[in-house]
Amino acid sequence: MWRPCGTFDENYRKDVAIIRTPLRWGLLVAALVGLFLVPYVCSYYVVSFLNTLSITVIVVLGLQMVTGFCGQVSFGQAAFMAVGAYASAVFCANFGLSFWVAVPLSGFFTGIYGLVGGAPSMRIKGFYLAVATIAIHFVTMWLVLHLEITGKSQGIIVEPPRIGSFVFDTDERMFYIIVPLMLLMTYGARNLARTRVGRAFVAVRDNDLAAQVMGINLYYYKLLAFFISCFYAGVAGALWAHLTRVCHPEQFSLLHALWYIGMLIVGGIGSIPGVFFGVIVIRVLDELVLLVSPFLSSWFPWLGSAPAAGLGLSAFGVVLAVFLIKEPRGLAHRWEIIKASMRLYPFAH
Amino acid sequence: MNELTTLLLLGLMEGGLYAMVAAAIVLVYKSTRVVSLAHGQLMAFGALAFWFLLVKSGLPFIAALVLGLACSAAFGWVVERLYMRPLIGQPLFAAFLATFAVFLTLDGIFQLILKGESKSFSQFLPSGTASIYGVQLPITQLVSFGVCILLFAGLALFYRFTKIGLGMRATAEDHQLAQSSGVTVRFIFSAIWVLSAMVAGVAGIALANVTDIYYPLPYMGIKGLIVALVGGLDSLPGALLAGLLLGTLENISAGYLDPVVGGGVKEVAPYVLLLFVLLVKPYGLLGLVRIERI
Numbered sequence: 221m222w223r224p225c226g227t228f229d230e231n232y233r234k235d236v237a238i239i240r241t242p243l244r245w246g247l248l249v250a251a252l253v254g255l256f257l258v259p260y261v262c263s264y265y266v267v268s269f270l271n272t273l274s275i276t277v278i279v280v281l282g283l284q285m286v287t288g289f290c291g292q293v294s295f296g297q298a299a300f301m302a303v304g305a306y307a308s309a310v311f312c313a314n315f316g317l318s319f320w321v322a323v324p325l326s327g328f329f330t331g332i333y334g335l336v337g338g339a340p341s342m343r344i345k346g347f348y349l350a351v352a353t354i355a356i357h358f359v360t361m362w363l364v365l366h367l368e369i370t371g372k373s374q375g376i377i378v379e380p381p382r383i384g385s386f387v388f389d390t391d392e393r394m395f396y397i398i399v400p401l402m403l404l405m406t407y408g409a410r411n412l413a414r415t416r417v418g419r420a421f422v423a424v425r426d427n428d429l430a431a432q433v434m435g436i437n438l439y440y441y442k443l444l445a446f447f448i449s450c451f452y453a454g455v456a457g458a459l460w461a462h463l464t465r466v467c468h469p470e471q472f473s474l475l476h477a478l479w480y481i482g483m484l485i486v487g488g489i490g491s492i493p494g495v496f497f498g499v500i501v502i503r504v505l506d507e508l509v510l511l512v513s514p515f516l517s518s519w520f521p522w523l524g525s526a527p528a529a530g531l532g533l534s535a536f537g538v539v540l541a542v543f544l545i546k547e548p549r550g551l552a553h554r555w556e557i558i559k560a561s562m563r564l565y566p567f568a569h
Numbered sequence: 570m571n572e573l574t575t576l577l578l579l580g581l582m583e584g585g586l587y588a589m590v591a592a593a594i595v596l597v598y599k600s601t602r603v604v605s606l607a608h609g610q611l612m613a614f615g616a617l618a619f620w621f622l623l624v625k626s627g628l629p630f631i632a633a634l635v636l637g638l639a640c641s642a643a644f645g646w647v648v649e650r651l652y653m654r655p656l657i658g659q660p661l662f663a664a665f666l667a668t669f670a671v672f673l674t675l676d677g678i679f680q681l682i683l684k685g686e687s688k689s690f691s692q693f694l695p696s697g698t699a700s701i702y703g704v705q706l707p708i709t710q711l712v713s714f715g716v717c718i719l720l721f722a723g724l725a726l727f728y729r730f731t732k733i734g735l736g737m738r739a740t741a742e743d744h745q746l747a748q749s750s751g752v753t754v755r756f757i758f759s760a761i762w763v764l765s766a767m768v769a770g771v772a773g774i775a776l777a778n779v780t781d782i783y784y785p786l787p788y789m790g791i792k793g794l795i796v797a798l799v800g801g802l803d804s805l806p807g808a809l810l811a812g813l814l815l816g817t818l819e820n821i822s823a824g825y826l827d828p829v830v831g832g833g834v835k836e837v838a839p840y841v842l843l844l845f846v847l848l849v850k851p852y853g854l855l856g857l858v859r860i861e862r863i
Contacts (some may be wrong), residue, residue, distance in 0.1 A: 293662075340844060344851045347604040347665060351798050352847055354791060355840035362837040366830065478673065485666060530680035537674030546654045546825050 270393040276401035280483050280495045281409045282452025288490040290445035291425030293339050296353040297453050297478045302472035304330040304454030305461035309376040319381030323458045330454025331447040338446025342439050364469050378461045394463050409491045430453050435539040472493035482540050488550025494519035497551035506532050575704045576824045582710040584816020585717035590773035590793025591808035594758050596765040598802045599741040606669040608769045609790015610675035615641035615770025616777035620688050638767050645766025649759050687783035713775040795843045801856020816838050
């Protein structure tokens with residue numbers, strides 16, 4: 221790894237550290253305190269935006285594991301999220317478990333379900349696998365719509381989480397559950413990327429046959445990648461269910477899965493900071509379109525009265541295409557370039 | 570027995586429509602190795618252009634058809650120039666994702682144009698039904714099926730006897746070898762997208778004639794992709810076979826299983842078939858099995 225001059229690693233712990241310098245520790249603590257104060261300082265709009273942002277980050281982190289690190293493209297992330305959401309709702313409503321048990325349990329349940337979803341990856345890869353995951357999405361959503369336990373097309377009402385008599389029933393209160401969990405899961409993903417498992421994932425992505433020759437058990441690691449990714453999706457889905465307090469099949473359409481893939485591309489495939497860049501840029505773009513579309517529809521009446529959905533999709537498609545053609549390694553790569561040039565500032569190189 | 574024949578024939582008619590969409594996807598994959606998600610939109614926009622010319626502008630049928638297909642061809646050409654050509658030499662997966670970006674952009678525009686309504690053609694085909702083996706079939710469906718058979722025959726002749734078709738087959742074998750034997754691969758790429766967009770346009774018109782132009786129409790492209798995968802991504806006969814198979818399977822399973830599980834089997838049957846076929850034959854029914862090297 222490239223370091224500015226004067227920075228040396230004196231032992232192994234320092235070499236593999238995620239946070240290297242005292243300055244960075246200071247910034248991290250300051251950022252955490254700032255984040256803790258957000259619900260006191262900012263408006264309801266900002267808090268609920270941050271909540272959905274954090275949940276999306278968790279989903280896309282899972283996608284980064286399976287697609288970015290392990291190279292198995294999955295269009296099934298929205299369906300896996302639905303599995304997590306419904307699992308948590310059913311655990312709470314039918315089995316009487318508390319939120320704190322139901323969320324990790326629904327994560328594991330989704331992970332096990334994801335092993336079924338990932339099973340085709342033993343035989344097929346590339347485009348074939350991508351389309352197979354689309355098929356898994358539709359089969360899953362069909363099951364959700366037709367099973368008795370998921371409430372069919374009516375959906376399920378979900379109770380908000382509580383500790384004792386304290387009920388997490390507003391966005392400001394849920395913020396203190398969602399954001400710490402998001403940070404924890406980010407740390408988990410970042411840590412996994414530098415372990416044996418993470419390196420095995422990257423080897424499978426870069427050339428699966430070569431990885432197998434080197435002694436990596438392909439099926440084990442591919443299925444593990446699906447398990448981890450679905451665990452993330454399941455936890456995110458459960459949080460989503462408890463935040464909106466309703467589970468409905470329309471919250472988990474194929475279009476959502478496509479958005480997650482798009483966020484991955486814009487942010488940068490195979491990079492944890494990239495997840496944040498991608499999610500933030502695409503979500504902010506979406507909000508901007510929502511803000512601008514009333515003006516657009518008053519200036520151009522032929523757009524109709526509610527152009528936001530269509531305009532948002534089109535803008536997203538254009539941004540995606542520009543990134544694919546001009547910056548295929550995503551914003552994370554651009555960020556590295558900016559950091560390097562800041563270090564060297566007065567000099568060209 | 571009569572119920573089975575009805576389901577079988579209706580399924581065949583529907584399968585013909587799927588096969589046409591799949592043919593467009595197979596054409597692109599064969600020569601450029603890009604799997605396209607954009608064809609659902611090319612299809613929808615071909616149908617929309619035809620609708621605009623026929624119903625809105627009131628052109629005669631033949632003129633609307635020719636101009637509509639010209640519009641489809643232009644769409645295909647624009648997609649190739651704007652999205653595919655800058656990505657030549659990049660990983661194929663980037664091109665796949667670029668077609669996905671095309672899908673999203675056009676999906677937004679499609680929503681803006683439709684505004685939640687559906688557009689129907691003013692019956693340019695004679696309405697009514699014809700009787701085959703005692704089964705009453707709508708004439709529109711029969712004509713669509715005829716168009717499908719003609720289209721596949723036309724593609725077979727085109728690949729066999731024209732210079733461009735030969736070039737496309739050479740490009741499908743190997744890009745560099747084709748280039749070195751005098752085929753202009755870049756021109757072939759453009760031509761293939763134009764041809765494929767026109768095939769998608771025909772499919773879109775035939776499909777919209779049965780179902781009207783409505784919002785989920787572009788998502789029929791995903792069904793086309795599934796047919797293409799079941800048949801084998803690089804096989805045109807495979808697309809026809811898989812299309813007919815899928816159409817009949819869908820209708821028969823819906824006809825017999827719907828009363829048992831309570832509806833909706835038709836939406837999920839193709840995906841179950843796909844997962845099953847991919848587990849048994851990963852390269853599809855008639856697809857070319859490739860040997861991988863490190």
